[in-house]
Amino acid sequence: MDFKTEFKPLTIQPQEIENKSFQIITEELGAHSFSEEQYPVVQRVIHASADFELGRSLVFHPKAIQAGTEAIRRGENIVADVQMVQVGISKERIRKYGGDVHVYISDPDVMEEAKRLNTTRAIVSMRKAIEETEGGIYAIGNAPTALLELIRLVKEGRAKPSLIIGMPVGFVSAAESKDQLLKLDVPFITNIGRKGGSTIVVAAVNALSLMADKQG
Amino acid sequence: MDFKTEFKPLTIQPQEIENKSFQIITEELGAHSFSEEQYPVVQRVIHASADFELGRSLVFHPKAIQAGTEAIRRGENIVADVQMVQVGISKERIRKYGGDVHVYISDPDVMEEAKRLNTTRAIVSMRKAIEETEGGIYAIGNAPTALLELIRLVKEGRAKPSLIIGMPVGFVSAAESKDQLLKLDVPFITNIGRKGGSTIVVAAVNALSLMADKQG
Numbered sequence: 329m330d331f332k333t334e335f336k337p338l339t340i341q342p343q344e345i346e347n348k349s350f351q352i353i354t355e356e357l358g359a360h361s362f363s364e365e366q367y368p369v370v371q372r373v374i375h376a377s378a379d380f381e382l383g384r385s386l387v388f389h390p391k392a393i394q395a396g397t398e399a400i401r402r403g404e405n406i407v408a409d410v411q412m413v414q415v416g417i418s419k420e421r422i423r424k425y426g427g428d429v430h431v432y433i434s435d436p437d438v439m440e441e442a443k444r445l446n447t448t449r450a451i452v453s454m455r456k457a458i459e460e461t462e463g464g465i466y467a468i469g470n471a472p473t474a475l476l477e478l479i480r481l482v483k484e485g486r487a488k489p490s491l492i493i494g495m496p497v498g499f500v501s502a503a504e505s506k507d508q509l510l511k512l513d514v515p516f517i518t519n520i521g522r523k524g525g526s527t528i529v530v531a532a533v534n535a536l537s538l539m540a541d542k543q544g
Numbered sequence: 545m546d547f548k549t550e551f552k553p554l555t556i557q558p559q560e561i562e563n564k565s566f567q568i569i570t571e572e573l574g575a576h577s578f579s580e581e582q583y584p585v586v587q588r589v590i591h592a593s594a595d596f597e598l599g600r601s602l603v604f605h606p607k608a609i610q611a612g613t614e615a616i617r618r619g620e621n622i623v624a625d626v627q628m629v630q631v632g633i634s635k636e637r638i639r640k641y642g643g644d645v646h647v648y649i650s651d652p653d654v655m656e657e658a659k660r661l662n663t664t665r666a667i668v669s670m671r672k673a674i675e676e677t678e679g680g681i682y683a684i685g686n687a688p689t690a691l692l693e694l695i696r697l698v699k700e701g702r703a704k705p706s707l708i709i710g711m712p713v714g715f716v717s718a719a720e721s722k723d724q725l726l727k728l729d730v731p732f733i734t735n736i737g738r739k740g741g742s743t744i745v746v747a748a749v750n751a752l753s754l755m756a757d758k759q760g
Binding site: 341342345348349352353375376377378379411412414415416446448497498499500501502521522523524525526527530 | 557558561564565568569591592593594595627628630631632662664713714715716717718737738739740741742743746
């Protein structure tokens with residue numbers, strides 16, 4: 329192939345770049361109140377955003393890390409709210425334990441039902457997800473309406489997620505949906521405020537699967 | 545299907561949420577020095593990040609907006625550095641004019657060649673991209689090495705992108721790669737500093753395709 333041309337060697341290899349980045353993050357973050365088991369998630373969220381304010385805004389349910397790593401090791405599935413989250417999650421370590429990453433928002437039956445109800449596909453996708461998923465880790469980075477609907481389904485006793493990672497970004501409903509999540513008696517990882525997004529949620533899931541894998 | 549259950553009406557519909565968000569952004573951003581044609585990109589970047597600092601850090605080559613919208617209307621392809629960027633971009637408005645969104649980083653030949661050269665897949669994917677693409681919009685949100693390699697290929701006269709949207713995130717090489725892009729005599733959209741990411745680049749591309757479509 330033609331693109332195989334002359335090679336200029338990199339001075340830094342990918343693993344070195346990651347190590348150096350993590351070192352910078354630890355130095356610049358300084359004092360914080362996260363636990364040792366929570367810190368890898370904080371570190372990867374800052375790594376994915378270059379945003380210390382966002383990292384500091386993370387809030388963990390006391391059982392969040394344990395619930396997340398155990399769910400992965402039990403082979404439970406991960407439900408993503410949007411495709412960007414689905415493709416961003418490292419599948420290898422999830423599939424190793426028998427789980428997979430699903431997204432329902434573009435399923436034809438979800439799209440059809442959302443149109444019929446004149447509601448968001450995100451809401452309908454959560455209704456489908458809870459029927460297809462035993463326990464599960466819900467990774468919501470984009471749609472506040474998905475998170476609000478999931479919270480409603482939990483309150484009604486119809487959804488029993490092992491962990492909710494809820495960090496939708498936005499100016500309308502995002503912060504409010506996180507406030508509701510903070511009051512829920514289900515393991516969660518979230519953050520205070522408007523910030524968040526698909527890359528942030530992906531970073532949190534990937535941090536968890538690395539921790540789960542190290543326990544083995 | 546069972547997930548088609550009782551419907552609780554939303555008080556706000558998706559389009560209303562977006563309109564309200566854009567209104568809040570304009571109010572809170574206040575005075576700025578972006579041009580009228582640049583502002584929709586700034587607005588969507590802030591919408592995707594809830595980060596005014598990031599929005600204010602955007603830098604546009606004087607011909608960036610025109611070059612981007614014209615490339616879309618000519619049916620040129622978009623090259624994404626990673627799959628998250630590829631899936632995030634709204635394809636409908638790109639395909640309407642004959643273009644598509646490509647990503648090469650997981651192609652078997654790219655992976656094989658990166659292994660052989662002991663370099664990053666991101667670098668090799670750019671070498672493949674320039675051979676498969678006439679002009680094109682390069683949307684780089686993740687890998688500084690992809691942006692650095694693309695800049696090198698432009699300097700060597702081997703790549704002639706219509707527009708480079710370069711906003712990789714990170715602590716090592718990201719800011720430096722953007723500094724190099726700022727000095728390049730090719731239309732670009734970038735930002736100053738470490739922040740950026742896939743969702744940010746997707747927001748910029750989607751803003752451009754909306755502008756391109758409105759011209760029609």
